[in-house]
Amino acid sequence: MRKPADSSAPLSEPIAQRWSPRALDETREVSWEQLRALLEAARWAASFGNTQPARFLAGRRGDATFRQILGTLTERNQAWAHRAGALLVAIAVTRNEKGEIPYAEYGLGLAAQNLVLQAVEDGLVAHQMAGFDADAVREAFAVPADAVPRVAIAVGHAGDPALLGVEKLVSREQAPRQRLPLGEIAYTGEWGMPAF
Template sequence: MRKPADSSAPLADLIAQRWSPRALDETAEVTWDQLRAVLEAARWAASFGNTQPARYLVGRRGDDTFRRILGTLTPRNQAWAHRAGALLIAVMVTRNEKGEIPYAEYGLGLAGQNLVLQAVAEGLVAHQMAGFDADAARHEFGIPDEAVPRVAIAIGVQAHPDVLGEERAVERERAPRRRVPLGEFGYTGGWGRPAF
């Protein structure tokens, strides 16, 4: 199911096609080559002073790391994310040998966007989740104090919405994508004055 962005200007296809489905094919494989590509894309994201604060824990369906990441997700996310071909936890490094890393969260966000766009290029989908237990992830994987688990990510092959089972979940999957109007997004001359 495709849900391209309804935009007021032409967008690059990777951006227009990117969205965050929950309906994933539990039989489709996400290969190590595909994971290498999405992580390389994340690695080459811009960061303040080239501090590169992004790090990722990576598990493929069936391996121990996948099982342990799945265990950190909220029950609501576990209900669909178990079908993913891969699960990741994005971690923000806040200190390095030079001290505090400025704008580390912004750098992790830029890396995450590269990652999900590369997933689209690989014929995959990615869904980022705040619904996970960061403390459990820290304990489970020995994440040091200067690194902060910020988001979990499911990567896989999109499936028919009916795999979600529950009617509300299927309707949510089929619902149109929505964004605030461009006039409420870009301002000029002062706050609240639409640029477009």
């Protein structure tokens, strides 16, 4: 299922095609090679002073890491994310040998976006989730105090929206993507004056 962005200017294909489905095909796998490519894309993201604060826990469906990550998700997210080919948790390291890392969460966000766009480029889909227990991640994986679990990410192959079962979820999955108009987010001259 494709849901391309309705944009006022041409976009690169991964950006235009990126969306966050919940209906995932549990009969298809995410290979270690595919997972490596996603994490390489994340590794090459920009970061403040090249501090590279992004870290990832990664598991493939069927392995212990996948099961542990799945167990930290909210019940609502577990209901669909168990079909993912891979589950990851994106973590911001906030300190290094020089002290506090400025903009660590921003760097993590850039790395996660690179990962998601690489997934699209590789024919996969990715869904980022705030619905997980960061403390449970810390405990399950011995995450140090200066590392902050920020988002869980399900990666896989898009599946039939009917897999979601609940009509409300199926409808939401099939609905067109929406964004604020460009004039409401890009200003010129003064705040609130649309640039376009």
